[in-house]
Amino acid sequence: MxxxxxxxxxxxxxxxxxxxxxxxxxxxxxxxxxxxxxxxxxxxxxxxxxxxxxxxxxxxxPNDYLIKLQEINKTKAIETDFYGKGGVVKLLEEKFAMLTGKEKAIYLPSGTMANQLAVKLLNGNKTKVIVPENAHIFRDEADAAQSVHNKRLIPVGKGKAFFNLMDLENTIDYLNKNEVFKSGLGTIVIENPVRRADGSIVPLETIKEIAAYCKQKDYKMHLDGARIHIASAYSKVSLLEYASYFDTVYISLYKYLHAAGGAILCGEAKLIDQISHQIKILGGTVFQNWHNAAVALHYLEKIxxxxxxxxxxxxxxxxxxxxxxxxxxxxxxxxxxxxxxxxxxxxxxxxxxxxxxxxxxxxxxxxxxxxxxxxxxxxxxxxxxxxxxxxxxxxxxxxxxx
Ligand SMILES: Cc1ncc(COP(=O)(O)O)c(C=O)c1O
Structure with missing residues (x-):
């Protein structure tokens, strides 16, 4: 040897x-x-x-991937998309809209783009977005919110796996008391499961409490559910239930759905309908995406x-x-x-x-x-x-x- x-x-x-x-x-x-x-x-x-x-x-x-694509294609011929529209991409979007109980879903080239565009559009003209301190959106997205989208990310829950309602209220109180110019808080983000806490779950009760508070205060909620299927598999809380507490939900197509890349964002039609224009502005419109969508849809059906x-x-x-x-x-x-x-x-x-x-x-x-x-x-x-x-x-x- x-x-x-x-x-x-x-x-x-x-x-x-x-x-x-x-x-x-x-x-x-x-x-x-x-x-x-x-x-x-x-x-x-x-x-x-x-x-x-x-x-x-x-x-x-690559060899395993090609074999898998051929297997999928033999069962049912894969239909191509055209710049992310139609074919198997459309089937995948419809399936995700159904599973999350949202009006619409859209394919994006990356989860980073899905997170960023979700909070940008949910926030509108408001600038502040509250995020978990250990989250991908805060630590791993190259300050895109601040540098590209004019949003200010405010971290909560440093040193903890996840923040709870009290942590959130304390942060909002502090901002209200100590900032002179009220530029507005628009969105609260939760990541579940939490990658930087070794995939641990945010308890459903915590999500429910935060969601009830946000509804009362008229804050929007975004879920970074890159690996949400894992949370569902272990907690037995369905994707439908998790999604019901959020305005928008992002799910990765390459973590546990085995595509080579890609992401899905689900939400109300009026928000999702603005996304493809935003993807183009960011240079993320890709001619064909069927190879990712076909593999993700295949694994999604039996997840x-x-x-x-x-x-x-x-x-x-x-x-x-x-x-x-x-x-x-x-x-x-x-x-x-x-x-x-x-x-x-x-x-x-x-x-x-x-x-x-x-x-x-x-x-x-x-x-x-x-x-x-x-x-x-x-x-x-x-x-x-x-x-x-x-x-x-x-x-x-x-x-x-x-
Ligand atoms: C929790 C979480 N959110 C978002 C992303 C971003 O996904 P992408 O690599 O598709 O941009 C990742 C990727 O590792 C992630 O772990």
Whole structure:
């Protein structure tokens, strides 16, 4: 088995998977702890879908993606769109409007654009938008609200997974008392589940309280529901119910719906009808989008069933992993599909990760500074017999004991 230096090694692994920028996005740089060989040495598994305990979904390679598109096209010929209008894009928009109970839905090239345009249009001439301090819209959208849309984002809930009604009221009171020029608060944003809190859920009661208050004060509400299907799968609160508390809802097409990219924004017709003009202004109008829409629609149709099966398989898997001496797996408060995995000191997590990758094409993330691996469950566990995955971990841990 030819070993290559770590950096080259990691790069070639990521390149092979088409994931060369992923470590930048991962909370604890999931690849850090891996010492990998140039390719999986076990041919039995190298052509199979990787079982990954790292990503938001299947981590499909270009080849997997093309095969999936062909499968979808064979079942029912995919109809093209024209600049995002018609064909399978229209079918996807109709399906999302139905699932969220909103009048309309529209396809956008990215979730960042969906979030930004939603708050811009909901806010109208008002400038202030309240956002969670740990949210993507506040920390990861390059200050687009301030620099492009003339909106001022005001963060709430620093140091917490989510803000509650009291945090919100205190912030609004403070602004009212301490600002001379009343330029107006228009919109409150909630992200659910919360990416920077390891996918934990904002409790339904908290959302209800905030929504009732906003209704009374005439503030609009936007949901960054990039991964809302995961919140629904674990909380058993339907997408329809979550959406009912918000004026606009954004959902990602590439997190758990496995498209190569894209986003959906749902809301009242009078707002959604303004979006395509705004997309054009921002240079985001793309000639054809059917390849994203077809894949997202395919997975959307079975998402509830897929997650019921995924959760039940994951319970079996984790119950078995917990039986192995030195393995500790813990759920998080209000948690969803991300768990804290800790290995005892005599188990070398780098050796384990390398073994699982080389022998079984199973991907495990690296430990953070506190020695915790964020162990992420996704439907890739359904692509193999669960007993086989358990056996792989048992073998791996045996090999990785010092
Ligand atoms: C919670 C959340 N909102 C919005 C986005 C933005 O999505 P996009 O990459 O499509 O712009 C992301 C992407 O990681 C996200 O995690």
């Amino acid at each position: 030819k070993k290559v230096p770590f950096e080259n090694n990691r790069r070639s692994f990521l390149k092979k998977c088409g994931l060369s920028t992923i470590p930048l996005l991962l909370p604890a740089s999931a690849m850090n702890a891996m010492t990998l060989t140039e390719s999986n040495s076990n041919k039995l598994y190298s052509n199979k879908t990787p079982v990954n305990f790292i990503f938001d979904g299947l981590a499909m390679s 509830d069933e897929i997650w019921e099966k995924t959760i039940s398989a994951s319970i079996k898997l984790m119950d078995s992993l917990k039986q192995i001496s030195g393995v500790n797996l813990e759920s998080l408060t209000n948690g969803t599909n991300i768990y804290n995995l800790q290995l005892s000191e005599n188990i070398n997590s780098k050796k384990l990760a390398a073994y699982l990758y080389n022998e079984y094409n199973i991907w495990m993330g690296g430990a953070n500074g506190a020695g915790v691996v964020k162990f992420t469950i996704n439907e890739s566990i359904l692509t193999r017999d669960i007993e086989e995955i358990i056996k792989a971990w048992e073998h791996g841990i045996k090999k990785a004991r010092d």
